[in-house]
Amino acid sequence: MKKQTDSRFPNKSTLRQKAEAKLKTTRLNNKPPASETDILEEVHELRVHQIELQIQNEELILARDRAELAEKKYTELYESSPSGYLTLSKEGDILELNDSAARMIHKERSTLINNRFALFISEETQGDFIRFFDRVLKSHQKESCEAVLKRPDNTLLYINIDAITSKDKEFCLLTMVDITKSKEAEKSLFKLKVANESIEFKQNFLANISHEMRTPLTGILGIIDILEHTELTQTQRDYLDTLKHSSMNLREIINQVLDYSKIEAGKVKLKPSLFELKKLLAETKILHKGSVKPGVHFSTQSDFNIPGLICADENRIQQVINNLVSNALKFTNTGSVVLSSKLLSPRPLSKEVMIKIAVTDTGIGIPDELQGKLFVPFSQIDDKNTRKYEGTGLGLSICKELVTLLGGKIGVTSEYHKGSTFWFVFPALLTATSASISKSVDQPGRSFSNHKINNKHSLNILFAEDKVVNQKVISLMLTSMGHQVTLASNGEQALNSYKSGEFDLILMDIQMPVMDGITATRKLKERFERLPPIIGLSANAFEGDREKYMVLGMDEYLTKPFNKEEFVELTTKLING
Numbered sequence: 150m151k152k153q154t155d156s157r158f159p160n161k162s163t164l165r166q167k168a169e170a171k172l173k174t175t176r177l178n179n180k181p182p183a184s185e186t187d188i189l190e191e192v193h194e195l196r197v198h199q200i201e202l203q204i205q206n207e208e209l210i211l212a213r214d215r216a217e218l219a220e221k222k223y224t225e226l227y228e229s230s231p232s233g234y235l236t237l238s239k240e241g242d243i244l245e246l247n248d249s250a251a252r253m254i255h256k257e258r259s260t261l262i263n264n265r266f267a268l269f270i271s272e273e274t275q276g277d278f279i280r281f282f283d284r285v286l287k288s289h290q291k292e293s294c295e296a297v298l299k300r301p302d303n304t305l306l307y308i309n310i311d312a313i314t315s316k317d318k319e320f321c322l323l324t325m326v327d328i329t330k331s332k333e334a335e336k337s338l339f340k341l342k343v344a345n346e347s348i349e350f351k352q353n354f355l356a357n358i359s360h361e362m363r364t365p366l367t368g369i370l371g372i373i374d375i376l377e378h379t380e381l382t383q384t385q386r387d388y389l390d391t392l393k394h395s396s397m398n399l400r401e402i403i404n405q406v407l408d409y410s411k412i413e414a415g416k417v418k419l420k421p422s423l424f425e426l427k428k429l430l431a432e433t434k435i436l437h438k439g440s441v442k443p444g445v446h447f448s449t450q451s452d453f454n455i456p457g458l459i460c461a462d463e464n465r466i467q468q469v470i471n472n473l474v475s476n477a478l479k480f481t482n483t484g485s486v487v488l489s490s491k492l493l494s495p496r497p498l499s500k501e502v503m504i505k506i507a508v509t510d511t512g513i514g515i516p517d518e519l520q521g522k523l524f525v526p527f528s529q530i531d532d533k534n535t536r537k538y539e540g541t542g543l544g545l546s547i548c549k550e551l552v553t554l555l556g557g558k559i560g561v562t563s564e565y566h567k568g569s570t571f572w573f574v575f576p577a578l579l580t581a582t583s584a585s586i587s588k589s590v591d592q593p594g595r596s597f598s599n600h601k602i603n604n605k606h607s608l609n610i611l612f613a614e615d616k617v618v619n620q621k622v623i624s625l626m627l628t629s630m631g632h633q634v635t636l637a638s639n640g641e642q643a644l645n646s647y648k649s650g651e652f653d654l655i656l657m658d659i660q661m662p663v664m665d666g667i668t669a670t671r672k673l674k675e676r677f678e679r680l681p682p683i684i685g686l687s688a689n690a691f692e693g694d695r696e697k698y699m700v701l702g703m704d705e706y707l708t709k710p711f712n713k714e715e716f717v718e719l720t721t722k723l724i725n726g
Contacts (some may be wrong), residue, residue, distance in 0.1 A: 233308075233325035239318060241265050241282055253308065253325055255300035266323075271299040278310075285312045285321055295328070307332040348414050355410050356689060360660075362403055363688035364616060367710035369396050371622030374712055375629060400710070405543045408468075412550045417465075419554060421578070424463040426504065427451045430488055433470055440478045441486075447478065450489040455504060459577035465555060466575065469548045470506060473571045476544065477510040484511025484568070493574065500579060503557075507572040515563040523561060524549040548573070608632045608653040608720075613643035613669065614686070615661045619709070623656070626713060640669025647673060652681050654720070659687040659698060670702040682723050 233250030235243055243261050251258040254269050270278045274296045281294040291313045298306040311324045373393045381389065411417050430449045441447045470488070477486045486508065493503040515523070524545050552559040557575035610627060612634050614620050624634045635652070637643035641664040643657065655673075657666040664672075670683050685703035687694065688710075695706040705719055 231327075233323075235266065235323040235325070237266055237282075237321045237323060239286055239314075239320065241267055241279075244320060250325060253298060253306055253327065255298075255302065255304075255306075269298055269300075271297040271305060273297060281310070282312070282321070286314050286318055289314060289316070305329075351410060352414055352416075355407060359403055359407055360688040362399075363709050364619065366396065366400060366403075367688070368618040368622045370400070370710045370712065371619075371626055375622075375625050378629060405547060408547050409543050409550075412547065412554075417551070417554060419462045419465065421460050421462055423458050423460050425457060426455055426459055426490060427457075429463065429467055429470070430490060433467070433474060433488060436471070437474050437478060440475065442478070442482060444483045445478070445481050446485045448485065448487055450487060452489075452491045454492040455490060456502070456579055459502070459504070459579065461575060461577040462555060465551050466506075469551055469559075469573060470508075472544045472548050473506075473508040473573075477508045477512065477569070477571070481510040481512035481568075486510045486512075501576050502579060503574055503576055505572060505574045507570055509568065509570040511568040514565040514567050514569055515561070516565045520561060520563060524559070606631055609635070609651060610654045610656060611635050611637065611643060611647060611652045612656045613637040613640060613661065613666060614656075614658045615639055616658075619658075626716075630713060630716075640664030640666055640672075643669050644672055644676075647677070649677055649679065654681050654723075655683040657683050657685055657703070659685055659689070667698070667701050667703075674702060684719065 228247050230247065231249055233253045234247045235250050236245040238244055243264050243266050246258060246261060248258060251261060254261060267275055267279055267282070277294065278296045281292065281296075285292045291311055293309065293311050295307065295309055298308055300306060306327060307329045309326045309328050311326075312321055314321045370393075373389060373396060376389055377393075408417075430451055434447060434449050437447065474486070474488055487510075489507050489509070491505045491507070493505050494501075549559050552573045552575065555575045557573055559571075559573040561569060561571050563569035610632050612620070612624065612627070614623065614636070615638050620636055620638075624636065627634050635646060637646050639661040640657070643655070644664070647655070657670055659666045661669075666685060670685075673680060673683070682704040683702070685698045685706045686709055687698070687706075688708065694708075698706050705723060707715065707719060
């Protein structure tokens with residue numbers, strides 16, 4: 150086979166021919182002939198030059214290949230990038246774009262060429278984009294803005310745009326990034342912030358309203374309590390009962406609104422303690438004795454399998470039971486109301502038991518189609534224009550939230566015109582494992598290590614209160630119980646009136662002019678080594694108020710309005726240590 154020669158590399162024969170041709174040219178030009186050595190040197194130089202040319206040629210080929218590879222990679226990145234790339238004319242028309250940009254705009258790529266890009270921006274942000282684009286054309290710096298794309302299906306896409314103009318300012322390069330998710334997250338955070346601010350505003354508003362409503366209510370209930378112990382005609386006593394019933398309903402409405410607000414704000418915390426469930430049910434029967442209508446029998450049934458002592462949040466359980474019993478008595482005109490308890494889980498080797506409380510009545514019952522509204526806040530099952538029964542519509546919704554907080558469930562079974570059974574289930578710890586828990590969740594320790602209340606019927610009480618009505622009402626209530634009261638209109642007067650050994654108890658209002666109760670309490674403790682217990686008084690009734698004021702120096706706390714029974718219960722606890 151004839152050997153192929155590479156034209157890029159000439160052989161010796163070819164070089165010799167070129168040298169001889171050069172020699173002939175030299176002779177024709179009347180130049181002296183070159184020697185053979187000169188010819189060989191010339192051939193060598195030509196060969197070296199040819200090799201140099203070949204190397205340069207190969208470098209050019211390599212550079213071209215690299216450029217083609219780089220262009221290919223750029224094209225792949227351009228087309229596969231999740232970011233949208235567009236080239237706009239200085240008039241704002243689309244000259245080129247990648248697939249991602251077309252997908253963002255939600256149109257076919259080919260149909261977008263030569264279209265004005267601003268037309269795809271939503272009306273709300275279109276003006277901002279046009280001003281942004283004008284700014285980009287006047288600058289060689291990268292500029293950024295946010296805009297919203299309005300797509301053919303009317304969906305919105307939030308985008309961030311980076312743009313820079315060419316040196317000749319004939320076109321502009323844009324990069325679009327989808328920021329819809331981050332914008333939605335920002336909106337959610339903003340809504341959450343607004344919701345939190347709304348809840349905080351509501352809390353503060355309700356706290357102020359509650360305080361202002363409880364202050365006159367203290368006077369009303371106090372005078373009612375005092376009048377009950379005076380000589381009255383039957384007609385006057387009927388009037389007084391109506392006044393008391395209305396006032397108690399008003400206080401219950403205030404309490405329910407505050408309770409619901411606490412729950413909604415997530416400020417209700419469980420406070421487990423050891424208690425006797427059987428005793429709690431018996432006390433519930435006594436508490437509601439006055440609400441039982443003639444012809445209705447109210448009874449309790451306790452499961453003997455339930456342990457004598459259990460650990461759970463007694464106050465919240467009692468609150469749910471009281472609400473269910475109150476409703477049952479309200480809607481039952483004849484027949485019976487039964488409050489019962491039942492152990493659902495076995496005791497052996499178990500640290501926790503499930504207990505069911507049920508309130509069964511023979512009242513009006515609830516139609517099936519209305520039972521779903523029972524646990525919805527502010528709902529009423531009777532028509533708003535023909536309502537027969539009072540209520541805020543919050544009681545059962547509060548019960549549901551509290552039972553959920555306890556870790557239990559609540560429900561109802563009812564038959565219209567025959568009666569209902571409202572029930573709830575809650576977990577409780579057994580005595581053996583709950584003793585240590587009870588200690589860890591007990592109320593804040595009292596700070597009066599000085600001395601307890603003297604165990605005597607008549608107490609000398611220093612009472613600091615700025616409201617004249619409250620001064621009069623609470624003083625009358627205390628003196629009617631056989632106590633002696635010394636009044637102070639603010640914390641400074643209380644501080645100046647106190648003398649060691651003269652008082653068995655100090656009642657200190659929290660909010661007072663000149664000097665508030667917290668400051669007065671702190672100064673008393675700084676000035677005197679031995680002090681009687683100081684009970685803080687306030688119309689504030691939010692979750693944690695008692696603990697907050699005790700941390701600030703109070704030895705105990707009462708919410709206004711309070712009655713004789715509440716005062717006796719608290720002072721008895723202080724006497725017994």
